Amino acid sequence: MTITRPTSDALVLFGATGDLAHRKIFPSLYAMERRGVLNVPVIGCARKDMTDAAMVERARDGIEQFGHDFDEGTFKRLADRIHYARVDYAEPDCFKKLRDTLGDAKHPLFYLAIPPSMFEGVVEQLQASGCAEGAAVVVEKPFGRDLSTALELNEVLHRVFQEDRIFRIDHYLGKEALLNLQYFRFANRFLEPIWNREHVRSVQITMAEDIGVEGRGGFYDEAGAIRDVVQNHMMQVVALLAMDPPAAADEESLRDAKVRLFRSMLPFREEDVVRGQFAGYRDKPGVAADSTTETFAAMRLRIDSWRWAGVPFFIRVGKNLPVTATEVTVEMHRPPQRLFPDGGGPARNYFRFQLKPSTVITIGASAKTPGDRMIGEQMEMVAVHRQPSEMEAYERLIGEALVGDTGLFARVDEVESTWRLVDPILQANTPIQDYEPGTWGPAAADTLIERYGVWHDPLSPVRLCPVTP
Ligand code: BG6
Secondary structure, X not given: OOOOOOOOOEEEEEOOOOHHHHHHHHHHHHHHHHHOOOOOOEEEEEOXXXXXXXXXXXXXXXXXXXXXXXXXXXXXXXXXXEEEEEOOOOOHHHHHHHHHHOOOOOOEEEEEOOOHHHHHHHHHHHHHOOOOOOOEEEEEOOOOOOHHHHHHHHHHHHHHOOHHHEEEEOHHHHOXXXXXXXXXXXXXXXXXXXXOOOOEEEEEEEEEOOOOOOOOHXXXXXXXXXXXXXXXXXXXXXXXXXXXXXXXXXXXXXXXXXXXXXXXXEOOOHHHEEEEEEOOHHHOOOOOOOOOOOOEEEXXXXXXXXXXXXXXXEEEEEOOOOOOEEEEEEEEOOOOOOOOOOXXXXXXXXXXXXXXXXXXXXXXXXXXXXXXXXXXXXXXEEEEEEOOOOOOHHHHHHHHHHHOOOOOOOOHHHHHHHHHHHHHHHHXXXXXXXXXXXXXXXXXXXXXXXXXXXXXXXXXXXOOOOOOO
């Protein structure tokens, strides 16, 4: 089923003077201009009084700092598209003027790079002023802070926009490495027969960042690692790893397959979660002195499906860890028969997917050690090794939203079903354990996984424990 949706003919950016616009959105628009694929006016909106020229200068600053290959000619072409409109989000007149500024545009795309608490007012004004007619909307995570606020937020958006005109950005979905994961799974036949509980023993994902909260203390302290990256980014990685093949090639079938998987996941229990906080976090600006917000989480996810029942999916995320890297390891069971003196090699087979900093897929296997004995050693075969792609996630996503393709965005039922999983532990406020910056988090995280082995630290050799439970 191919769905044709209108291509947007203007981009209106609320929060145009904010950090996200500065670091990500303007540099992405610049990259699109350079590739020759940007062909709409860009109207920046914020509360301040500002001229078009000042908006252009602000965009230039962001692009110079956070973009790639600055070139005056390209920037000039982008600058010609940029306008500024002062919009006080509570003043109906501003929205009427905005509709006038939009001129002949019939399908504007409104990008709400503003705090979620402002969505309701803005969306209502867009409707009242006629701006929302024929339009689409982009919203940024967080989509709520738990299941009930996510439901409210979706209700607010649905009052004005149909679901297929709402683009919820989870920037992980725009990453080349995730698209490659999806491609690798379903473009190769050899995986499918073994990609299930009969052959897979456990799966683990580590998203490690060596930075702390870097000036985002206020935001982060309200969120914590589970809201910030597990409910969204990590769940999307699990979805691509574990979902059944989509029924067809279209975007809704892909999202249906993910939702089906999310629905077969069991909500996290208290015993499935270890929360940690790095020492010194409470002294950071914006962080409460008695904060119990987690900067680290290790979690065990259970998927109750024919494909995955009994296979634990371990997830570990954290700030101030030893490296910045995201990796997945899918560990297989041992061969059923032991034909060699070393029990069939030192290792189980595994697939390792590095999603960051590069896109790397390796397959772990055993091979005979040269010599007269039939004993083996662990080898890694590199299947894919690519440097980070030039195309940033935001660039891809803005392009997709402008042409109306929803496949790389989180659908309402994806968001709601993933909140349903984490909601119980957000409410439970389980104990928080300290860890030293630059370490792999609290020791309790190792206990969580010990029945299945150890955590595989990204960018280090995989260590497989010989124990079979
Ligand atoms: C964001 C989180 O969504 O993702 C940040 O809010 C995190 O806390 C970031 O650092 C990580 O994204 P990436 O693309 O750098 O892996």
